[in-house]
Amino acid sequence: MLHLAKRLEPLQSNVFADMDQAKARARAAGQDLIDLSLGSSDLPAPAHVLDAIAQSLPDPSTHGYLLFHGTQSFRQAAAHWYQQKFGIAVDPETEVLPLIGSQEGTAHLPLAILNPGDFALLLDPGYPSHAGGVYLAGGQIYPMPLLAENNFLPKLDEIPTPVLAQSKLMILSYPHNPTTAIAPLSFFQEAVAFCQQHHIILIHDFPYADLYFEGTAPPSILQADPEKSISIELFTMSKSYNMGGFRVGYAIGNAQLIRALRQVKATVDFNQYRGILNGAIAALSGSQTGVQTAVHTFRQRRDAFIQGLQQIGWSVPCPTATMYIWAKLPEPWTQNSIAFCTQLVEATGVAAAPGAGFGKAGEGYVRFALVHEPEILERAIARMASFVKA
Ligand SMILES: Cc1ncc(COP(=O)(O)O)c(C=O)c1O
Known part of the structure; x- marks a missing residue:
């Protein structure tokens, strides 16, 4: 054994x-x-995305390791997408990092944030990699229950004071898997103010940004924290562009957090294949039909x-x-x-x-x-x- x-x-x-x-x-x-x-x-996945990947394949310049923080054109496409969609200015050099899917970001970020024994405040129910990343980092989980009568939003004022004192991280994710709830911008503003007050880093996992059926687009956490004082958001190509198998997404937000996540990733992986990043650029910049x-x-x-x-x-x-x-x-x-x-x-x-x-x-x-x-x-x-x- x-x-x-x-x-x-x-x-x-x-x-x-x-x-x-x-x-x-x-x-x-x-x-x-x-x-x-x-x-x-x-x-x-959209045809123009597949074309971009297919055209990359025979090009030997896509075959080597992709070091540091991905390609500049990918970072620029991600920053531009945020600017257009949410009106948030993003510095592609310091505030964007490609990911091998948003799951990868949620699992690696706690390693950059938590010391063993620190608490992470997680949505319950929530996506399993949120808890998995905290466990791998040796953190403790405080589950914030999501109840139908509260529109599946957590009650931040119910988190016990001793837990708050040991909390370094909160992970939110709306539109929410599995409850399907959308968080209004006012809730994100409350969460940002709460985390600022208690010196807690805020991760927002945002795979369903585009999959909404009524009204205005679900908000980005960066709309509630435009200075990016404590927040980082994870977006993925998996849902909006049906590219789950291609494993590509990105983190966007606070430059110090982006740098810290990059440090973890520099130990673990050499980024996604450049041809797939080219496909992601086509997805973000091309037709949205x-x-x-x-x-x-x-x-x-x-x-x-x-x-x-x-x-x-x-x-x-x-x-x-x-x-x-x-x-x-x-x-x-x-x-x-x-x-x-x-x-x-x-x-x-x-x-x-x-x-x-x-x-x-x-x-x-x-x-x-x-x-x-x-x-x-x-x-x-x-x-x-x-x-x-x-
Ligand atoms: C909340 C949430 N986060 C992350 C993921 C995984 O996304 P990715 O394919 O980008 O790793 C999913 C997939 O269902 C999800 O629902």
């Missing part, structure tokens, strides 16, 4: 690994799987799914953002999302993500990812109908 590091221990209980096993059992038993458990878009198509597609799927659930007697609020449905579980599963999901996939082949997998406060909910066409979603609903009634 090898003696591995203790820091792996909190990473071992992973509900999603259990779900993978349940899916494998369902497949082995002959179920035709409809997998709604993962937020991996089924839509294609693919983004509009994705939004239109996810809106149609959302409507079909919500309507279908309604027809089988499962009433769920209609989300205004993201690619998910966050559904409160009916009796008898109101406190057992894992049993619901494992039994559902084994009985019907429909795979969903149990709310408990995103944190304690996610218990009682299930998340469906809208990663199939409406006909398949309708088939999933039809299969769930008998299961839910039974």
Whole structure:
């Protein structure tokens, strides 16, 4: 028996690994799987992005290591995108850093911020890499529960004073996976003032910036902290441009935090492949019709799914953002999302993500990812109908 590091221990209980096993059992038993458990878009990356990558491939200047902080043209494209979208001036040299996806940024930033034992304030439920990064850095987690009655926003004044005194980091992420909530700019302003007052660094994980269905664009944290005094935001090409498999995103914000994250990354990786950065530049600077198509597609799927659930007697609020449905579980599963999901996939082949997998406060909910066409979603609903009634 090898003696591995203790820091792996909190990473071992992973509900999603259990779900993978349940899916494998369902497949082995002959179920035709409809997998709604993962937020991996089924839509294609835009053609002009693929062209940019294809043109880069035969060019030997793209084949070597990409040291330091990526290419200047990538940093400029990211800074320009922020300027255009949010009216925030960004220095491409000191305030932008390419990432191998926003998950990478959330997992590496705590290493640059936390000393062992420091607290990080995380959303509960929240995206698993937020907690994983804190554990790898030897930090402690204070989960901020997100409740429907508070519009899935944390109550900052409920964080105990002793925890606050030891807190170095807060991670927010809106539009929110899994609850689909959007945070208004006023909440971000409150969070920035709170973190400034308590000397806490604020990370905002922002993958669903473009996936909203109504009203104005969800705010950037930098709109609430335009001086970038304490904040850093992580954006990804995975959702807006259906490029999850390409692994590319970027951090933007406070120059000291960008430099610190770069120090960590300089030890760990040599950046994303230059050709993929060229694809990301094409995504950020080229036609945005693919983004509009994705939004239109996810809106149609959302409507079909919500309507279908309604027809089988499962009433769920209609989300205004993201690619998910966050559904409160009916009796008898109101406190057992894992049993619901494992039994559902084994009985019907429909795979969903149990709310408990995103944190304690996610218990009682299930998340469906809208990663199939409406006909398949309708088939999933039809299969769930008998299961839910039974
Ligand atoms: C909140 C959140 N952060 C990060 C990620 C991962 O993004 P990326 O593909 O950029 O690593 C996801 C993916 O679903 C997410 O929902």
